[in-house]
Amino acid sequence: xxxxxxxxxxxxxxxxxxxxxxxxxxxxxxxxxxxxxxxxxxxxxxxxxxxxxxxxxxxxxxxxxxxxxxxxxxxxxxxxxxxxxxxxxxxxxxxxxxxxxxxxxxxxxxxxxxxxxxxxxxxxxxxxxxxxxxxxxxxxxxxxxxxxxxxxxxxxxxxxxxxxxxxxxxxxxxxxxxxxxxxxxxxxxxxxxxxxxxxxxxxxxxxxxxxxxxxxxxxxxxxxxxxxxxxxxxxxxxxxxxxxxxxxxxxxxxxxxxxxxxxxxxxxxxxxxxxxxxxxxxxxxxxxxxxxxxxxxxxxxxxxxxxxxxxxxxxxxxxxxxxxxxxxxxxxxxxxxxxxxxxxxxxxxxxxxxxxxxxxxxxxxxxxxxxxxxxxxx
Amino acid sequence: xxxxxxxxxxxxxxxxxxxxxxxxxxxxxxxxxxxxxxxxxxxxxxxxxxxxxxxxxxxxxxxxxxxxxxxxxxxxxxxxxxxxxxxxxxxxxxxxxxx
Numbered sequence: 001x002x003x004x005x006x007x008x009x010x011x012x013x014x015x016x017x018x019x020x021x022x023x024x025x026x027x028x029x030x031x032x033x034x035x036x037x038x039x040x041x042x043x044x045x046x047x048x049x050x051x052x053x054x055x056x057x058x059x060x061x062x063x064x065x066x067x068x069x070x071x072x073x074x075x076x077x078x079x080x081x082x083x084x085x086x087x088x089x090x091x092x093x094x095x096x097x098x099x100x101x102x103x104x105x106x107x108x109x110x111x112x113x114x115x116x117x118x119x120x121x122x123x124x125x126x127x128x129x130x131x132x133x134x135x136x137x138x139x140x141x142x143x144x145x146x147x148x149x150x151x152x153x154x155x156x157x158x159x160x161x162x163x164x165x166x167x168x169x170x171x172x173x174x175x176x177x178x179x180x181x182x183x184x185x186x187x188x189x190x191x192x193x194x195x196x197x198x199x200x201x202x203x204x205x206x207x208x209x210x211x212x213x214x215x216x217x218x219x220x221x222x223x224x225x226x227x228x229x230x231x232x233x234x235x236x237x238x239x240x241x242x243x244x245x246x247x248x249x250x251x252x253x254x255x256x257x258x259x260x261x262x263x264x265x266x267x268x269x270x271x272x273x274x275x276x277x278x279x280x281x282x283x284x285x286x287x288x289x290x291x292x293x294x295x296x297x298x299x300x301x302x303x304x305x306x307x308x309x310x311x312x313x314x315x316x317x318x319x320x321x322x323x324x325x326x327x328x329x330x331x332x333x334x335x336x337x338x339x340x341x342x343x344x345x346x347x348x349x350x351x352x353x354x355x356x357x358x359x360x361x362x363x364x365x366x367x368x369x370x371x372x373x374x375x376x377x378x
Numbered sequence: 379x380x381x382x383x384x385x386x387x388x389x390x391x392x393x394x395x396x397x398x399x400x401x402x403x404x405x406x407x408x409x410x411x412x413x414x415x416x417x418x419x420x421x422x423x424x425x426x427x428x429x430x431x432x433x434x435x436x437x438x439x440x441x442x443x444x445x446x447x448x449x450x451x452x453x454x455x456x457x458x459x460x461x462x463x464x465x466x467x468x469x470x471x472x473x474x475x476x477x
Contacts, residue, residue, distance in 0.1 A: 033449060041454065310474075326392075326393075353441040
């Protein structure tokens with residue numbers, strides 16, 4: 001049994017501050033500029049390669065994205081989702097070897113109504129983000145959180161899966177073939193390549209880039225009343241997360257997207273994992289923090305940034321000029337103990353500073369494969 | 379001797395500095411070279427506009443704030459013991475707002 005005065009000298013792993021400049025552990029030639037995880041020092045070039053490769057490997061290993069599929073990227077403007085956006089651009093660019101093939105769209109949810117920002121601040125943030133989105137040439141949707149109040153309740157129903165999940169090992173190839181077949185049936189005169197250019201030309205000219213209908217002050221007040229009726233910050237954050245999820249889901253369904261990419265980093269997911277246990281959501285840990293979240297049936301949520309720590313993302317964005325916009329949230333400048341989520345974040349971050357394996361330990365055992373869960377069970 | 383430093387704040391840390399991201403500071407002369415520990419004390423006393431505990435905790439920065447000195451991780455430079463040189467560029471990025 002553990003005793004109060006048990007000695008742990010030297011047995012717990014502790015970070016040692018290096019005094020001499022180190023060489024990159026990968027190329028062993030250049031001076032290292034960044035330490036990630038528990039002591040791997042990388043030089044700038046090797047870090048960039050590692051970062052880009054990890055994204056592709058993540059998508060390649062978990063083969064859930066089909067070529068030509070419409071994927072909605074949920075971008076909040078923060079560092080992780082901005083980084084995800086730039087990785088998608090990188091992966092889809094013509095000169096990338098083995099380039100990714102899917103049709104991306106972007107969604108940004110303006111939550112200023114809930115976090116008490118003024119209309120001018122919200123418009124300023126939206127304008128900044130719009131300039132970032134326009135530079136990508138992808139179709140984008142700007143949705144205000146107030147619109148969630150007018151969503152039909154059918155958004156809560158799990159849609160049926162677009163494809164049957166084949167049981168055999170060649171499931172990915174079979175799923176892709178089935179997907180292409182379904183698309184062919186919808187557009188009998190278009191092949192996959194034509195479909196891709198057809199969709200992108202649609203988005204450029206015929207469909208207006210989605211800034212949805214402007215909201216009135218009454219809408220904002222109704223939203224603020226909703227949030228004011230929730231008494232604790234913990235519950236407010238949880239409510240905000242749920243409403244955001246529903247809006248994204250609804251947009252994906254109405255605009256024909258079958259996949260949604262969220263930019264949760266591993267640090268954020270580790271915090272979410274612990275917070276969710278405290279909030280009583282232990283049963284859905286696997287779907288809340290795993291790579292793919294199939295509980296909505298027709299729209300699958302994937303988290304390709306799952307293996308990146310906040311530090312890696314912040315460093316990459318700084319070094320390679322990835323634009324991101326800081327938007328204050330519900331818990332900005334809040335006290336440590338203001339909410340369960342905030343307290344957990346403070347706990348994990350503090351522990352991670354002294355024990356760099358904290359996040360990977362919380363997270364180490366991959367959640368049980370979601371395909372083994374019967375549909376409809378939570 | 380250190381005279382001019384350029385500081386950059388990102389990731390939301392700028393909120394504590396009047397929402398200004400870029401700062402150029404001239405540190406007062408002193409006999410020993412300035413190190414990061416003293417710089418933090420100086421920043422706390424002279425630049426932080428509010429809520430110092432959200433930036434500095436004890437001797438060092440709050441956990442979750444990434445510090446870069448001349449575009450390199452400060453862990454590789456000795457962290458608090460690093461001695462500042464003239465025209466160094468120090469970056470503080472808060473990684474606490476996920477995105």
